[in-house]
Amino acid sequence: MLFSTGVEFRNKYVTQEEWPKLKPNKVQYPTGGLPIVSINGKRYYETMSTLRSLAMGIGVYETSDHKGCYVNDIIMDEYNNVFEKSGALIMAQNEEEKKIAFGNFLAAIDRILCIVKMNKVANKWKYAAGNEDLGTGDFCIAALYFNFAKNEAFEASMMVLPVFEKHVELADYYAILQKALRKYLKQRKTLPF
Numbered sequence: 001m002l003f004s005t006g007v008e009f010r011n012k013y014v015t016q017e018e019w020p021k022l023k024p025n026k027v028q029y030p031t032g033g034l035p036i037v038s039i040n041g042k043r044y045y046e047t048m049s050t051l052r053s054l055a056m057g058i059g060v061y062e063t064s065d066h067k068g069c070y071v072n073d074i075i076m077d078e079y080n081n082v083f084e085k086s087g088a089l090i091m092a093q094n095e096e097e098k099k100i101a102f103g104n105f106l107a108a109i110d111r112i113l114c115i116v117k118m119n120k121v122a123n124k125w126k127y128a129a130g131n132e133d134l135g136t137g138d139f140c141i142a143a144l145y146f147n148f149a150k151n152e153a154f155e156a157s158m159m160v161l162p163v164f165e166k167h168v169e170l171a172d173y174y175a176i177l178q179k180a181l182r183k184y185l186k187q188r189k190t191l192p193f
């Protein structure tokens, strides 16, 4: 979102090895978790609250558009649900648990895409929650699409892509996301973890 709106930012990545030493520092990491966004020295946590607040600040979350905000918020809540399911997948203890957790993860992605499709069709929207410009919901969908489905570094991407492709009505929408974020995706680093 920051890249596509031309807001300058710097990513700081933390490796698993570095994290245990950094985590107890409550000034830098107030919740003992990530991600954290630092703006002019003030630190913000909780991904969706931070995303919404940043979006308001740069004018891509129009609070007078109640319907658009509602749908963007639903997508953001459902996005959290996908991440909860990915957490369960990481914690799975054996093959059977992994299989169930992965099925739940795919189902959560499918659910979010059904919501996008239903609203786009009913409202004749170009984007997930409106016609004006990419919104917070679109960036959530893009994060799922480019990190889990179109990312060779994610070993299960071949199983995630069909969930997206199943929604053929969204093919043009994925192409819009791809076009809008092409520049960012080209320059984004492939991380060693």
Ligand SMILES: N[C@@H](CCC(=O)N[C@@H](CS)C(=O)NCC(=O)O)C(=O)O
Pocket (backbone or CB within 6 Å): 023, 032, 033, 034, 035, 045, 046, 047, 048
């Ligand atoms: N509700 C939080 C969840 C954040 C979260 O789960 N962070 C994980 C990484 S994605 C984390 O910090 N794990 C390391 C730890 O808790 O020590 C948010 O949306 O920002």
